Amino acid sequence: MNGIHDLGGMHGHGPINPPPVEPVFKHDWERRIFALFIGAFGGGHYNVDEFRHAIERMDPAHYLLGSYYEHWLHAIETLLLEKGVVTREELDRTMATLKGGH
Amino acid sequence: MSHDHDHTDPPADIELRVKALESVLAEKGLIDTGALDELIDIYENKIGPRNGARVVAKAWTDPDYKQRLLSDATAAIKELGFSGVQGEDMVVVENTPDVHNMIVCTLCSCYPWPTLGLPPAWFKSAPYRSRVVIDPRGVLKEFGISLSDEKEVRVWDSSAELRYLVLPERPAGTDGWHEDRLVDLVTRDSMIGVGFPKSSADLHQQAGA
Numbered sequence: 001m002n003g004i005h006d007l008g009g010m011h012g013h014g015p016i017n018p019p020p021v022e023p024v025f026k027h028d029w030e031r032r033i034f035a036l037f038i039g040a041f042g043g044g045h046y047n048v049d050e051f052r053h054a055i056e057r058m059d060p061a062h063y064l065l066g067s068y069y070e071h072w073l074h075a076i077e078t079l080l081l082e083k084g085v086v087t088r089e090e091l092d093r094t095m096a097t098l099k100g101g102h
Numbered sequence: 103m104s105h106d107h108d109h110t111d112p113p114a115d116i117e118l119r120v121k122a123l124e125s126v127l128a129e130k131g132l133i134d135t136g137a138l139d140e141l142i143d144i145y146e147n148k149i150g151p152r153n154g155a156r157v158v159a160k161a162w163t164d165p166d167y168k169q170r171l172l173s174d175a176t177a178a179i180k181e182l183g184f185s186g187v188q189g190e191d192m193v194v195v196e197n198t199p200d201v202h203n204m205i206v207c208t209l210c211s212c213y214p215w216p217t218l219g220l221p222p223a224w225f226k227s228a229p230y231r232s233r234v235v236i237d238p239r240g241v242l243k244e245f246g247i248s249l250s251d252e253k254e255v256r257v258w259d260s261s262a263e264l265r266y267l268v269l270p271e272r273p274a275g276t277d278g279w280h281e282d283r284l285v286d287l288v289t290r291d292s293m294i295g296v297g298f299p300k301s302s303a304d305l306h307q308q309a310g311a
Contacts, residue, residue, distance in 0.1 A: 005209055005210060006209060007231045007232040008209075008259065009235055010228075010232040011232070013227075013228040013229040014229050016227065016230050016241065016244050016245075017244075018224045018245060019224075022222055024145070024219070025146065026223070027117075028117075029116055029117045029120045032121075032124060032142075033120055034141075035139070035141050036124055036127070036138070038138075038141050039127070039132075039133040039137070040127065043132050045132075056209075064228065068223065068226045068227075070116060073120060077123060080123075085130075085132070086127070090126050091126060094121075094126050095119065095121075098121055098122060098125070
């Protein structure tokens with residue numbers, strides 16, 4: 001599959017700018033997504049190939065603009081929704097409740 | 103009017119989306135939040151390039167181990183206890199006076215977690231992934247490294263399961279050093295191939311003052 005993820009050899013992505021030191025996770029939500037990935041994987045809800053494929057199926061513009069762990073969240077949501085483990089309605093309702101709580 | 107969507111930043115609701123997903127899964131009993139916290143602690147604080155450094159230092163001091171490492175890296179690394187997720191199928195590539203190796207995952211972010219920990223952000227970013235396979239010397243310059251034209255550069259692109267680790271050259275002036283001391287010279291970047299190990303002088307400088 002030669003989707004947008006297949007970046008090898010592409011021009012125009014700019015400098016790398018590696019920082020001398022950086023944290024493992026930049027934001028707390030990145031930590032949670034990382035753990036959710038392993039948690040749901042460990043629960044047998046998808047395998048690594050399905051997970052990669054869910055990222056590779058992303059809208060190309062969204063892929064390039066999205067941050068790394070955002071790709072992961074997108075993939076976990078996509079797979080769990082497709083497999084009926086969670087529903088859109090459950091996620092939306094919970095988000096609304098969490099929002100209301102603030 | 104403010105911009106509703108600044109695409110260079112994570113979306114404002116991402117935190118909420120993560121919380122909602124975690125909370126729905128926890129309600130259904132599909133994840134154990136305590137276990138997730140433990141996982142985060144392991145990958146954030148316990149597994150890191152120090153593991154890979156032990157592998158390299160052992161290979162520098164034990165020729166038999168180095169042979170095993172180069173012929174069956176997965177088994178040799180397991181001898182030291184560093185196996186598991188994202189390290190199931192390992193290949194170690196050796197730097198020599200004639201050859202410099204670099205690793206990348208052009209398709210995503212494949213990286214040997216048990217030996218190096220989680221990858222730095224730049225390793226997963228479009229600039230590194232796109233360019234290292236067509237302009238490795240240019241990429242190395244960005245990391246402050248200039249290789250002689252005679253040196254061959256080999257770039258290894260990780261595939262679905264295979265993970266690479268670079269065995270850097272042992273720094274000069276470290277003859278007779280014990281393995282434990284050599285470990286301190288091995289940097290994460292030297293095992294990705296975008297850096298060299300520290301020199302014995304670097305170590306003295308660090309310890310000095």
